[in-house]
Each structure stands twice: as structure tokens, then as C-alpha cells.
Amino acid sequence: MTIAATELNWDEDDQLYVLRLYVAGTSPNSVRAVSNIKRICKNHLKDNYDLEIVDVYQQLEKAGEDQLIALPLLVKKAPGQVRRLVGDMSDEEKVLKGLGVY
Amino acid sequence: MSKKETKNNIQHRVLEKTPTGISGLDEITGGGLPKGRPTLVCGGAGCGKTLLSTEFIVKGAAEFNEPGVFMAFEETADELATNVASLGFDLQKLQKENRLRIDHVQIERNQIEETGAYDLEGLFIRLNYAIDSIGAKRVVLDTIENLFAGLTNIAILRAELRRLFHWLKEKGVTAIITAESGDGKLTRHGLEEYVSDCVILLDHRIIDQVSTRRMRIVKYRGSIHGTNEYPFLIDENGLSVLPVTSLNLEKNASSERIPTGIKALDGMLGGKGFYKGSSILVSGTAGTGKTSIAAHFANQACNDGRRCLYFAFEESPRQIIRNMKSIGMQFGRHIDGGLLKFYASRPTLYGLEMHLVTIHKLIREFKPEVVVLDPITNLITVGVLSDVKSMLIRLIDFLQNEGITVMFTALALNTVVGDQTDEGISSLVDTWLLVRDIESNGERNRGLYIIKSRGMKHSNQVREFVITDNGLDLVDVYLGPQGILTGSAREAQQITERTGVALHDYEVDAKDREIGRRRKVLEAKVLSLQSEFESAEEELNKIYLQEELKKQVSEKARQEMLRLRRGERGEEPTVEPKKKSNE
Numbered sequence: 001m002t003i004a005a006t007e008l009n010w011d012e013d014d015q016l017y018v019l020r021l022y023v024a025g026t027s028p029n030s031v032r033a034v035s036n037i038k039r040i041c042k043n044h045l046k047d048n049y050d051l052e053i054v055d056v057y058q059q060l061e062k063a064g065e066d067q068l069i070a071l072p073l074l075v076k077k078a079p080g081q082v083r084r085l086v087g088d089m090s091d092e093e094k095v096l097k098g099l100g101v102y
Numbered sequence: 103m104s105k106k107e108t109k110n111n112i113q114h115r116v117l118e119k120t121p122t123g124i125s126g127l128d129e130i131t132g133g134g135l136p137k138g139r140p141t142l143v144c145g146g147a148g149c150g151k152t153l154l155s156t157e158f159i160v161k162g163a164a165e166f167n168e169p170g171v172f173m174a175f176e177e178t179a180d181e182l183a184t185n186v187a188s189l190g191f192d193l194q195k196l197q198k199e200n201r202l203r204i205d206h207v208q209i210e211r212n213q214i215e216e217t218g219a220y221d222l223e224g225l226f227i228r229l230n231y232a233i234d235s236i237g238a239k240r241v242v243l244d245t246i247e248n249l250f251a252g253l254t255n256i257a258i259l260r261a262e263l264r265r266l267f268h269w270l271k272e273k274g275v276t277a278i279i280t281a282e283s284g285d286g287k288l289t290r291h292g293l294e295e296y297v298s299d300c301v302i303l304l305d306h307r308i309i310d311q312v313s314t315r316r317m318r319i320v321k322y323r324g325s326i327h328g329t330n331e332y333p334f335l336i337d338e339n340g341l342s343v344l345p346v347t348s349l350n351l352e353k354n355a356s357s358e359r360i361p362t363g364i365k366a367l368d369g370m371l372g373g374k375g376f377y378k379g380s381s382i383l384v385s386g387t388a389g390t391g392k393t394s395i396a397a398h399f400a401n402q403a404c405n406d407g408r409r410c411l412y413f414a415f416e417e418s419p420r421q422i423i424r425n426m427k428s429i430g431m432q433f434g435r436h437i438d439g440g441l442l443k444f445y446a447s448r449p450t451l452y453g454l455e456m457h458l459v460t461i462h463k464l465i466r467e468f469k470p471e472v473v474v475l476d477p478i479t480n481l482i483t484v485g486v487l488s489d490v491k492s493m494l495i496r497l498i499d500f501l502q503n504e505g506i507t508v509m510f511t512a513l514a515l516n517t518v519v520g521d522q523t524d525e526g527i528s529s530l531v532d533t534w535l536l537v538r539d540i541e542s543n544g545e546r547n548r549g550l551y552i553i554k555s556r557g558m559k560h561s562n563q564v565r566e567f568v569i570t571d572n573g574l575d576l577v578d579v580y581l582g583p584q585g586i587l588t589g590s591a592r593e594a595q596q597i598t599e600r601t602g603v604a605l606h607d608y609e610v611d612a613k614d615r616e617i618g619r620r621r622k623v624l625e626a627k628v629l630s631l632q633s634e635f636e637s638a639e640e641e642l643n644k645i646y647l648q649e650e651l652k653k654q655v656s657e658k659a660r661q662e663m664l665r666l667r668r669g670e671r672g673e674e675p676t677v678e679p680k681k682k683s684n685e
Contacts (some may be wrong), residue, residue: 022224024221024223024224024227027221027223029218029219029220029221032218032219033218036218056223056224056227057227060227060231061231067207067208067209068224068225068227068228069207069209069222069224069225069228069249069252069253070214070220070221070222070223070224070225070253071220071221071222071223071224072220073220073224074217082213083213083215084213084214084215085214085215085216085217086214086215086216086217086220086253087216087217087218087219087220088217088218088219088220089217089218090217090218090219091216091217091218094215094216094217095215095217097215098215098217
């Protein structure tokens, strides 16, 4: 299996992080997840990201689309492979690893 | 008032049930699964969990007008549709009609990074959305344990599953949750802790290389249910469970008779044949004509317009049809007429329970009045004796409840009558015919007798049983001074007897003729004697007349003489002397 270099974006520094965070209303986990991810993005991704926060309750039809099971769920659509991170994003190290920042 | 209230309360408390539509399952659960509650279906790999739950959903949508949601954790919607299409379920159509929603839940651990506390709200939302969009009454989660493969935080999962089952109950949907059993437990992750209303265990066992599927209701809170292990079958029509009814002896007894197809045998059974709805065992050693007897019975039933189902465990239907043609039976006609149906299978094809389920199913479908099982002995090859016996007990029980007359044939391996128990079912059957070899004078002949026949006067005679071009017949065995004679010895004896009779007749004839001749001779003698007597009599009469005449003449002469002596003159004195001289 060969993966094209462009797809992986190894050498580009200014790669754009496309992120989507699914939360369930204002549950404690959701609130924590939103604040955690915002902080992480600000600290580590500078302005190089596009974060969309989706309240599943508001957009039910999107629930099937992204195979929602556990919430909160952060889907990293780009760069590189799609990664899915569940939880309230309190484990910063794991979040960064999941995003491929390290 | 208070009385009324309590009455109402009691009515409310009775558990409502949701019929599954799976044949047999509703019977053993007393109406179906608990309505509005989750049911756990567990079992090993390949034991039919997914099929059972699919059938529950599809039957609900198609037959009971209860839309359903199928949440598949293992298969995609397309895979699922393909898998059950062979069973005649059209999932696509049901989905289009909004009576079914399939939601495929995909979890892959390598794509997921856990970064802190989470819950399964996403699953709840999806499920809720699916249920509300079609107004579902039934839900299947197959197999929810896959969550444990995708997510690692067991504590969260357990808490969330508990919440899920509780939520399902609140939602008021009848749910089936499937789970894999393992480690000696019902489910690998202990889901039975959460689903406490109804637990069904499926099992797929291999004994002696023969597989049998079984089902057991481990628990069913608030309801009476069958506790046995029930065999079940998966075939082209889906799943069917065989309800092994408790062996109650409350069946109806018909006094209607059903002819055996062999006139002389009817005669041995009080002149009318078997009772309708009874069970008949025909046993005998190899080649004694058991199948022929069974075929006659089937043939007669069809001739009388009764439907007959013939289970052949030894020969193929074509073989039976050909063989029976040789003794004058036209089975092809009955098959075309829809009265006769053959079902042939090798006993080793599957386990006893499976045979039983198949037999049940076919009987339910064909609704025969007469069933023939030929032979039951071969079933021994797939089970131990006690299993075969229990299977046959259940079969006889079922057939008698349905009022079906059944004939079994059995191969007896030993020829000592006293020892024969024939799979131990002889005590269960109502009528037992035994066909035996009678060996003498260097030939083998068949003898038939009735060992028992409940509730009727029956013959105690051994009959010789002959197979002719026109079918079977029974002949009285010859009981002569040399003992019992059969076969050619009997024929010879009969010929001798016939010869004796002819000779005797001839002798009697000869004597009769002799008597006739004697009579003629004697009669002739009588005639001649009579004529002799007549001539003698005539002679005597003649002398007598002459004497009389002489007397008269001499008297006259004397008178004349007297007159003359007195000197009187007669009127004609000259005449008299003339007369005298003339004499």
C-alpha cells in the first residue's frame, strides 16, 4: 500500500486542520470537550484549523453520517487519514497524538 | 370501589406479549416476547441469533404491522439484506415502505482514540431518531457486544448499556439484544445482568458428528414458559421451533376404523382394520414384506381419499413406486392426485431432533390423515436408543393429538419374539403386527400375526402371508397331524387332500350305480313272480269253476233220476240224456 506524499502532507507546515466536533447538547462532557478542544487548537494549531462544532440534537440526520456512537466525538478530516477521537479531550497528549501534531 | 380498583390493578399487571411470528417460539413462550421490554438472545457463533432477530423484525413489520429498527453492529444493511433474501425476506421493500430501518453501526478500534470521559449518547440519538422516524415498536441490537471491541473503557460501557436497556424500556419498544456466549457464561460481557426480563439461549451442538440446534428459555420474568431445550430448524422458510408438548395423555380417541388395505388382515382385526388415529408398528426381520404392508396401507388410504405422507428412510420414492408397481399398486396416480406425498431422507443427514422438526413441519404443511415411517430402525444410526425412544414418544404424541394414523415399520434383528421390544416403542403403539420367517423343508415362508391390538377383538392365529402380483394376501396356515405347514408343504397337503376327495366321490358314484342295477334286477324278478302267481291263480279258478259246473250238472241229473223213479214225467226228459252224453 502506497500512500501519496501529498495526501500525507508531511512537508507542508501550513496544512489546514479540518475538524468537526460532535457534542450532545450541554452535557458536562460536551461542555468540557468544547472548551478543551478550543484551548488545544489555540495553543498548538495557531490559526491553521477549521473547527466545526455540531450539536447532534440539532442535526439528527448527521448522526448516521459519521457513525456516531460515543460522544463527544472529534473527527479529523484533514490532513492525512481520518481520525476519530472520543472523549472530553482532557488527555491533551492523546488528542495531539490523534491529530498528528506530534 | 376498592374491590374494583384491585381488579383493575391485577389486569394491568398481566404481562403483555409481542408475538414473534416464528413458528413454535410463540408457543413455548406462551405468546411471544415481553412487550415493551428487552429480551436477550445469546448463543455461540453461528447458532442463529441474527436470523432469529431478523425474523422477529421482518415478521413484525410484514405480519403484525409493527415497524422495526434493526441496528446491526456486525453486518452492513446490504449484507444483511442479501443474507436473509434466501429466506424470502425482502428488506429493501420493507425499508422503502418505511416499515423497517436498518442502521449499520461501525466501530473500528484503530480509528478511535479515547481522550477522556465520554458516553454513548450518539447511539441513543441514532436509535431514537430511527425509532421515531418510522414509529417503530420493535428494535434489534445485533450484536451490541461489538462495542466492547471498539471501546476500551469497560466502566463507561457498562454504565451506558445499563442506561440503554433502561431507556429502551422507557421508550416502550420490544427489543432483542443479541450477545455471544462464552467463558461458561451466557454472555461474554455479562449482559444478562442488565436484561433481566427474558433470556433465550441458542445452542448448536455436535453429537456424534451430527449437529442439532436447540433453544432454551433461561428465564422469562412474569410468565410461564417451557423450560426444556427445544430443537429448532433453520430452513428455506426461516426458523421453526418444535414445541415438545408436555406428554399429557388427553388425546381424543376415535372409534372410526381405517382399513389396512389387506382384506384378510382387516378380518384378523375384528373385520374393520385399525382405529383412526392409532399407531401401528410392523416389525419383522429383513425381507419379510414390511414395506409392502406399509405400502398397502398407504395405497388403501389414498384409494379412500385420505391424504397420506410417506417418510422413506431407506429407499428413494422412485424405488418404492417401482417396487410397489410389481405387486399391483399404482402410486404415481395418487401422487399426481395430490393424495400421496413422499419424503425421503437419509437418517444420517441430520440429528434426530432435526428429523422430528422436519416431520412436524411436513405434517403441518401437508395435513395428512395417514403417516407412514419406513423404517424407524434406521434412525438408530443417528442416536442412542433412549433418544430414539423419546423422539418417537413425542412423535406419536403429536400425531395422536392431531388424530393422524401412523404406521411405523421396524427391522427386528433378533427373531425371538419374547425379547423383541423394537426400539422400546412396542408399549407405546396401539397395534403391533409381527412378520416372521417360518423356516421348514428347506424354504422360508412369511408368517404374520398380531401381537397386540388395543381395544378390538383380534385373531390369535398365525397367517401365512403371500406376496402376489395383485398384492398381499393372507392364507390360513395348515395345521395338520405333522404340525404347521406353510408354503409348498401346505400346497402339497392341499393337493393330497383334493385328490382324496376326488377318489372318494368316484367311489360313492360307483356304489350308487350298483344299487341302481340291483334294484332293476330285483324289480324284474318281482314282475315275473307276479305274473307266475297270476297264471297259477287263473288255473286254480278254472278248476274251481269246472267243479261247480260238475256239481250243478250232477245235481240236476240226480233230481231227474228222482223224478223218474217216482214215475213223474219231466217236461223235457229227452234233453237231459243228450246233455249228459255231450259232456
